[in-house]
C-alpha cells in the first residue's frame with residue numbers, strides 16, 4: 107500500500123504517523139495511532155488514494171487542521187489519516203458575486219485575509235482560525251462567534267466538491283445562488299464529519315466588511331440578566347454580530363494565563379459586538395450606557411484586549427488539564443436553569459470536578475467544560491451534562507459535531523427514525539464503511 111500511495115502523491119507525502127501530531131487531538135483527550143499519513147495534493151489524488159486504501163482493505167479518517175474537539179478527525183482505531191492540508195489554495199474573491207473559491211486545506215484565517223484584502227469578510231470566526239481548515243469546518247458545520255448574524259458554516263457554502271467512497275465526485279462549484287435540481291448533496295456534506303465524502307474544495311459566501319464596529323463588554327449579575335441585555339440589544343439593533351457569555355472564573359483564568367487585563371469584575375461577562383457600514387453612531391454604547399459595569403472599546407487595541415479575554419478561553423482552560431468538553435444548545439429561556447442543573451448534576455457525580463461555562467449567548471449555545479474529571483469516568487459526566495440538555499429539549503452538539511465523544515448519546519437529540527435515515531444514507535454512499543467509520547452514528551446499531 108505504501109508504495110502505491112507514494113506513486114500517487116510522492117515520497118514526501120506518505121509517512122508513518124506514529125508519534126506525529128496527526129494521531130492525537132488538540133485537547134489530548136483522544137489519542138490514536140496510525141502507520142500511514144498520506145497527503146494528496148489534488149482532487150484526483152484524493153480519489154486515487156481512496157482507491158488504493160480500499161484495495162488494501164483499510165479505512166480512512168480525513169483530517170484538516172486537527173482542531174476538532176470531539177475526536178472525529180484522529181485515527182483512534184488505526185485508520186489511514188488522509189491529511190488535506192496541501193489543498194490550501196485560496197482563490198481571488200469574486201467581488202461582484204461576493205464569493206471565494208478555496209481548497210479544503212486553506213485555513214479560516216487565510217480565507218478571512220483574502221476577503222479583507224478586497225473589502226469583504228468571511229464571517230465564520232473562532233479562536234482556532236489560524237489552524238482550522240475550511241474542509242474541517244464544513245465537515246463539522248462549525249459555528250463560532252458570528253452565527254447570530256451570519257449563520258454557521260453551512261450557510262456560507264455556496265459550492266462544494268467532494269470525493270465519495272467509490273471514487274465518484276460530487277461537484278457544485280458554480281456558486282449558483284439558486285439551484286433547485288433535486289437533493290441537496292452539498293448540504294448533505296455539511297456536518298457529515300467525513301463519513302459521506304472527502305471535501306476537497308468549496309465556494310464560500312462573503313459578506314461586506316463593515317468599517318464601523320462597536321465592541322462593548324457588560325457585567326451581568328446572572329445568566330437571565332445577560333439574556334435580558336441580549337434581547338434588548340438584538341431587539342434595538344439589526345447590526346449585532348456577536349454576544350458572547352463568560353463567567354468570572356473563566357475571565358479570571360484567562361487573565362491569569364495570558365496576562366490579560368480585566369476591565370472590571372463581574373459574576374458574568376457579556377461581550378457584544380456590532381458592525382455597520384455607516385459612521386459609528388454609538389448605538390451599542392448608547393443602548394448600554396445605563397449598564398454598570400460596562401467597558402466600551404474606544405480603539406482597535408482596546409477591542410483586541412476585550413476579545414482576547416474571550417478568544418483565549420479554550421487554551422486557558424486546557425492549562426488546567428484535559429477537559430471534558432460539552433458543546434450544547436438549549437432554548438434561550440432555559441439557559442439559566444440548564445447552567446444550574448448541569449452544575450448540580452456534575453457535582454453530584456463528582457464534587458471535586460470543576461465546571462467552566464462560556465458560549466454564544468444569543469444562540470443558546472453553551473460550552474460546558476468539566477475540569478479535573480477522571481477521563482475514564484466520562485460516561486457519568488456525559489450523563490450529568492447531556493441528560494440536563496435533553497431534559498430542557500436541547501441539542502447535544504451545537505457546533506462541534508458528534509465525533510466519537512457523543513456518538514453513544516445521539517439518541518438524546520435524534521429520534522430512532524432519524525438515526526435510521528442517517529444509517530441508510532451512510533450505507534448508500536459508503537456501503538463498505540471506508541470513510542471515518544467510527545464516528546457520528548452509534549456503534550452498536552441499536553439506536
Ligand code: MLT
Nearest residue numbers: 232233250420433465473
Ligand atoms: C469556542 O466558542 O471558543 C469554541 O467552540 C471552542 C470551545 O468550545 O472550546
Ligand code: ZN
Nearest residue numbers: 249250473505
Ligand atoms: Zn463555540
